[in-house]
Each structure stands twice: as C-alpha cells, then as structure tokens.
Amino acid sequence: METHNGRTHRPSLDSGDHRDAITDLIDHLQRGHDTGDADTYDGLFAGDILWGSPKGQVLQGFAPLNAIHRTQLTGAPASPASVFELAQASAPTDDVVIAQIRRRAVNGAFSEMAMYVLVRRDDRWWLAGGQNTPITDVLPAVD
Template structure:
C-alpha cells in the first residue's frame, strides 16, 4: 500500500483565511459596481482563468478585457456572490479555494462552482488560476 500525502486538510493561518475571504468580498463589491479594474485587482499578471462557458484566458490583460466587456455590457440586473466551501493550504504560500457562486438575473437563477488557486507573494494573496463550472440543472 502506498502512503499518500494529505494536502486538502491542511489549515492555514487565520489571518490568511480572513485575507482570502476579503478578496472574495472585494470581488462581489466590484461586480455589483460593474468595476472591472477593481474586480481584476487581485489577479496575477500571468493568471489562467477559465470562465463558466469554458473559455480560457491567459494573462491579466486577456481576463481584464473579458471582464471589462462583461461588466460594462452584460451585468445589468445580475447579482452574484461567492459562498466559500473550503480553503486549504497545500503549502503556506498556496491556497486552494473551493466555492459556489449563485447568480440571479430577472429571468433565472443558476450557480457555478469553482476551484481557485491563490499564491502569497510579498505578504499579499493573489489569484493565479481559476476554474469555473456551471452546475447542470437536475
């Protein structure tokens, strides 16, 4: 039998958890304000971001262009927020955030689930990768 390492049950410093939760609160506020610059403020320059539609973006400029267009032209009457299921720390400077993102529009309600990877650089947490998936209707 192979003795496999455990990486998902690693808890981090309470301050790191709070700082990461604050990033998602900032994302919620930026979405509500339709402010793409604020929304993308905590993404690394080389972020890899997969949107719920399966489109993958490489780099801050790429994702910022997408978010600027979406928030400027497609976010009216949409509300969304993040429900963090779990934050784990495989290393002290890497966090995995498992989340659910409900989305409400005047016409429907849906939700996405996501796995986001954050890295701590020079004392600050940054989003370096994100995978978002729409939850299929039952």
C-alpha cells in the same frame, strides 16, 4: 512512494490558516460584481493568471481577462445579482491557498463554482489561476 499493505500513504496537505486570503478575494469579487467594476473584481489577479471559463475557454494574462470582465461587468450591479460564498478551501503550503467559491445568482439564473489558486508573494496574496464551471442539475447525455 511509501506504501503499507499495498496501499499508497496519502498525506493531508492542509497546512495553514487561509481565511484572510479567501475573505479578501471574496470581498473583491463581490464588490466588483455589485458595482460593475472589473478593476475591483480583478484586483487580486496576477499578471500571468491562468483562467478557464465555464464554456471551456482558456487564456493567460491579466490584460485579456480584464478586457473580458470589462465587457461583462457593465452597470451596477452586474447581472445577474449574485452572492459569492466559500464552498471549501485548503492551504497545501503557507503560501498557497486553493479555494472553491460559489457564485450563486440570487434569482436562480446562471450560477457557477470556481476553483481558485492564490499564491502569496512579498506578504500579498495574488490569484494565480481560476477555473469556472456551471452549477446545474442537468448533466450532458452519455453516448
């Protein structure tokens, strides 16, 4: 570990252009949500995706996650009507993108922020992992 005057040198990791991967992911999420179509919503999800829900549940694999999304995304548009928007992103390598994408409910209902990890394989981007967290101004009490 390289240090200078007792401080660790911390490199900047953002090394590449990531707009196409993120635009494609947001497009799938938005179209799937707007049409209530889980297969479109999950269209870029890898077979062994790691997923965390806003309630702390975790699972692995496309099939169980797609089954959950099929029950949640019923009817067009899915409720609540929402807009997906990029908050920030970084590409630590040419084949990995980390993005924070906000799902903002149009009517002020439950909204969430998700951190997504996209990985490029054979010139195609796949979602390898996602972790959602609610957006709220109210934090839990500290004991």
